Amino acid sequence: MGDKLIITVALTGAEATRADNPQLPVTPEEIAEAACEAREAGAAIVHLHVRDPHGNPTQDVETFRRAMELIRSRCDMIVQFSTGGAVGMTAAERGAPLALRPEMATLTCGTVNFGRDVFMNPPEIMESFAGEMARLGIKPEIEAFEAGMINNAMMLVKKGLLKEPLHFDFVMGVPGGITGRPRDLLYLAESIPAGSTWSVAGIGRFELPLAVMAMVMGGHVRVGFEDNVYYSKGVLAESNAQLVARIARLSRELGREAATPAEARRILGITGSN
Ligand code: KMH
Ligand code: ZN
Secondary structure (H helix, E strand, C coil): CCCCECEEEECCCCCCCCCCCCCCCCCHHHHHHHHHHHHHHCCCEEEECEECCCCCEECCHHHHHHHHHHHHHHCCCEEEECCCCCCCCCHHHHHHHHHHCCCEEEEECCCEEECCEEECCCHHHHHHHHHHHHHHCCEEEEEECCCHHHHHHHHHHHCCCCCCCCEEEEEECCECECCCCHHHHHHHHHHCCCCCEEEEEECHHHHHHHHHHHHHHCCEEEECCCCCCEEECCEECCCHHHHHHHHHHHHHHCCCCECCHHHHHHHHCCCCCC
């Protein structure tokens, strides 16, 4: 069981557009269809962002509700809401969908430059999102864009706002955050408390090599158009499922079958009262 690989699919994100990849799922219906296609290919978790009717990122609660209901009516994936939203959104906007009590949600544990923008996560935002997730029984996935964010997560543990074992996602290769060299992943994986689980989301060209490292190191993997719209250099991916299928295939060859959502719930200790 511990050897199974949890694949998260980050379908849409807040930044990619149809100009980047015409197959980007945008409406709740497209998102649900892409999620369940990725489930067939081996994904257990869908990392969810939604868009408004113009294709712009939104944290609108009803749009999250619709997407989650559509996904749940079609497949058994773990639905993980983004509380990151898009740069420039207020904390209230970003946290509003938590009221729908998804099984998981993201918790970025620090502020980071994000290209030319700044992704703001000061202590009061981290504390309020962590507190809300604890109150509602939502399993947090700690997004670490650099090593200091691990320390910030441990401060939340000390304050009683996060409960161990923790689950981390190392987001690597964002301009402004940690880069995606092998030594960077080794360093992050060695810096989290014993008993934690982790996955890696490599941005752009870092996606595939870091995913393969995670397979070997006992971590888990996130792929999808939020992080990378290409299949190989200069070749757009046909779908999120295509990216997931490659991860499942490589991982199987390395002796780690893709975890089902039920297996992923057990690995991550998702009980509905996290
Ligand atoms: N869109 C980024 C600014 C998350 O989903 O929690 C933040 C992000 C992280 O995507
Ligand atoms: Zn995201």
